[in-house]
Amino acid sequence: MRNTPLHVKIIIGLVAGIIYAFVSSALGWNEFTINWIDPFGTIFIRLLKFIAVPLVLFSIISGISGLSDISKLGRMGAKTLGFYLLTTVIAVALGLLAVNTIKPGTHLDDDQRVKNRIAYELWANEDGVEIKDKKDFLINPKYADAVKEVSGKEQDVDMKVDKMKSTAESNKESSPLKFLVDMVPENLVFAISNNSLMLQVIFFAIFFGISIAMLPNGKAQPVIDLVNSINEVFLKMVEMVMKAAPYFVFALLAGVIAKMANTPAEVLEIFKGLGSYSLTLFGALAFMIFVFYPLIIVTFVKGMTYKQFFKNISPAQLMAFSTSSSAATLPVTMECVEDNMGVSRNVTSFVLPIGATVNMDGTSIMQAVAVIFMAQLHMVDLSLGQQLTIVLTATLASIGSAAVPSAGLVMLIIVLQSVGLNPAWIAIIFPVDRILDMCRTVVNVTGDATVATLVAGSENELKPTTN
Template sequence: SRPVQNLVDGAMEVFLKMVDLVMQAAPFFVFALLAGVVSKMAGDDIGKVLEIFKGLSWYSLVVLFGLLLMIFVIYPLILKIFVKKIPYTGFFKAMSPAQTLAFSTSSSAATLPVTMECVENNLGVDKKISSFVLPIGATVNMDGTSLYQAIAVVFLAQMHMIDLTITQQLIVVATATLASIGSAAVPSAGLVMLIIVLDSVGLNPAWIAIIFPVDRILDMFRTVVNVTGDATVSSIIADGEGMLHYPEGKNPSNTFEVES
């Protein structure tokens, strides 16, 4: 059995080294891909190149504004309507560890254990509710991804001088919603599902190369939106079932045994 084990271990080391090399070279690959797309769109005209990056900046700001609006306005407003006992600042203090981890990992699945700790210990949601709602939410609740995909499709269509009809825009909304539900809870999964949304309205999926450079930072905010939404929904359901026991005045850092 030793030779077989050595063979498997050696093959694993080879594959890990290959992945390591690809990850190290990934920034150069993205730069080369972006340079090729920009060159094809703008040619030798510096003005058009600047116009492309200006449009990319506006796209990033619009997506970021929408995501921040959902985090700090939409979700807290929904929570306040249905759950009176959790204050605005108390909610964010309770969820700050999970939101910070979500921002750094860009993965709802990786953040799930911390999200469950925050929801159960800081917001007072019963474990029966959190253990059922949060795993489902981490898989299907991708509101940030849905918003980003819809804006990305409109931006790419406008950049290529294509006017989307009302019917096509409705198709984008429906497809983005369904694609976000089917997205995996891993980093940049929404970018892959964006191909489906573009194809649904007859746009070229290769156009996503232009938004590669800014996708990572937007993905971090999208994950924060998703985690915040999961906590909001679980709190509302727990309150409706009489299983919400919000501990007022509790320091969230005590949940993870961190001295404040």
């Protein structure tokens, strides 16, 4: 096992964690698993998160302060944001294509869909929301019995949904330029201590790095040496944590599943539940990972093969799957892209932290598929104009998603509201979201690595590798 590659060890940890979850649920060990094994998974996430912020801070400062031409930073920034925006729009469009072709929301029993539609109309009337497809099941005599059955039920509102709705409402009502205001920190210490304020840390790091680069070499060099040394310390910390990653991943997977299921049958339901939606979303995510990104790399990067691409970034992909967090995976992503893909530190330290914050291709696919799926489930026909609204809103919402597990659900509320749908519907996908979140985080991280490699190639910052 000593000479086994790290990514193989992580796969073994993943599989062992899932197998243990079945055994644990069958033997009634879930309480033991949650109390004595899951905490090690939490420790793993915390280790990666506390390393991620200072690593981003010092990596960006180190990379930018080493630039001899500041204008190069502007070019890199424009290319980075342009590539990220393009891949996000393509991801949303792919999600819409998949869900409109497969129509997962129509696979439910028609009687149940009629009741769903009636519940939607009751909600719309109560909240004063316009029903944009102009259908009215409430006054149709054909559905009188269903109306009576549905309207007689008390509608429960999940507290978790209420909390997400209030968060989404505050985001929705904010100024169009709020994202620019939010990028500038009021207090650096507070920004560093809050994982949701990564953009503020990036802003400070870029500003600080540019200021160092503009100083005379004699004055700047001591600061540059200090920053580079601190950066090396955090990279060494990443290396040490990753040696124990397979064991941590085992604990993480075992704990996540133990919290969601008490019996083997329930464990199976996690993987089978909401099957049509899950398969549609998984198919779109798989296309991005196994076709779209590799095709871009093989086309634009000389000498890079399909097999090499996955060999180079697989540790980051497996870590993304385990943690469901682009931010927690960032140290591993930086290591893979720099050491395996041959991208220079100047590029990785600038492009990847931005990507972990604003590039959420997997989240945008989920938002597109989930909104149309829920509309189909409730017999709501969305027009082409409304679906274009979803493209725009999902693109902007995904950029605003925090790089933490299930943050896309909060932004999904905004997308639902943009086309007049009930935001409480997000509760429908709660049972399978954690598993699918793991998959879409792999898309996010793979997209980050792809864009970083493209930017490096365009800036002649891509070194040939022997992998």
